[in-house]
Amino acid sequence: MKTWFITGCSSGIGEGIAKAILASGDRAIVTARDSSKLESFVKEYPHTAVALSLDLNQQTSIIHAVEEGTKLFGGIDVLVNNAGYSYRGAVEEAEIQEVDKLFQTNFFGPIELIKRILPQMRRKQSGAIINLSSISAIKGIVGSGYYAAAKSALDSISEVLAMETEPLGIKVMTVEPGAIRTRFNDTSLKESAVFIDDYKETAAKSRKENLVNPNNQIGDPNKVGQVIVDLIEKTDYPRKILLGSDAVSFALETYQERLEEVEKWKTISLQTDYE
Template sequence: MSTWFITGCSTGLGRAFAEAVLARGHRAVVTARDASSVQDLVDAHPETALAAALDVTDDWQVAAAVAAAEERFGGVDVLVNNAGYGYRAAVEEGEDDAVQRLFDTQLFGSVRLIKAVLPGMRARRSGTIVNLSSIGARQSPAGSGYYAAVKAAIEALTLSLRREVAPLGITAMAVEPGGFRTDFAGRSLTQSAEPIADYADTAGKRRIEAGTGHGQQPGDPAKAAEVLIEAVESSDPPFMLLLGDDASDAFRTALDDLRADADAWEERSRSTGFDE
């Protein structure tokens, strides 16, 4: 039995992760901005679930939630940084305050939790940190530049973290889901308030009012949760866990495109050293 600390459990993948972890008999600290939205999970698993109100941008709430987990269960074995939301805008359209909130929630919110749980993990010489990214970090679609940027930053941070903590018996993992049938493209999706007409044929095609795919995403959150648990419990957990056919296909397409770009310019790239 291990203790999982999962952010953003009110809906979507976070809730699916929490349900699967608890169904397997593990302990789980289930968090949401409004703790009442996850109380049903505690009611169903009163001995193994703890609800905590958590705004990941609030230093005090982060410290309090992790302290509650340690007091109730003795420590956090697996941290899942899942809390987040989407933001769509052309780069020029992005509002400064909205972009700052996006990064504070998804990147720096994850960092706050990582820093809060690592002392205990280091003391026990064990633990797993899971950071939710997105296939958007690989695709970088027009209209999702800021969202792709924050997820790419999370992946880079995770890889450095993995290398830092591996000698301490701790692992770190990034997860790139594709489209899953959650609220992500519904109530969890935000966008810039003022579109610029010149971007109508690029970023404009991804605006909420142009979307038609909400509720029709191919991914099953319950199946994603089972694969995540399998990866965490593996003797050789991956750095990058792809979830979904669309994520797997898009990941490989993006790698092929990058490789072709590097190949086309390889000779010139290698010509920049001092002549000996």
């Protein structure tokens, strides 16, 4: 029986992951900023679920959640960094204090959790870390540049972490989902208070007032959760996995564009070597 520590479990993918974990018989430390939203997990699984409050913008909250979860279940075997939100606005429009919060939640908070939990895994020479990224890390979307930057940072550091920890018996997997049918575009979307009219035909089109959540996204958060739980149990697991047919199509198209650009400019690229 493994003990999982999951962030952002009050809805969406985090909720789907927690459901799959608990249904499998494993233990789950489910977290959210408001732990009262997680009571249903504890009621259904009183012996294997614990709900804790966690604010990734507060180091004291991170420390307390890890220490409390470790004390209750004796250790943490799998960390799932799922919590996150998006921020809309042109690059020029962004308010630096809001960008700081975005990176704290989507990047620095997860890194702090990794650093707090990794010592346990190193001692046991086993464990797994699952980082929820986005297809935005493959190619940014106009108006969401800072979100793409945060997820790209998480993607890159996950690749390095995987190479560093694999010899220690610790798995690292990055998940890049496409559009999932969640409340992400409703409750997990912030935007810049600054508006520059010159961006009305580009970045402005992704602002909240110009978006309607059709709630018909192809991705099922419960299936996402089950796939993640199943994958990490495998000996042959992916270090990086796309989830959703839209994610696969998006990635293939983007990588093809990049290969074509490399070929187009290759002769110039090769001109910078010493003779």
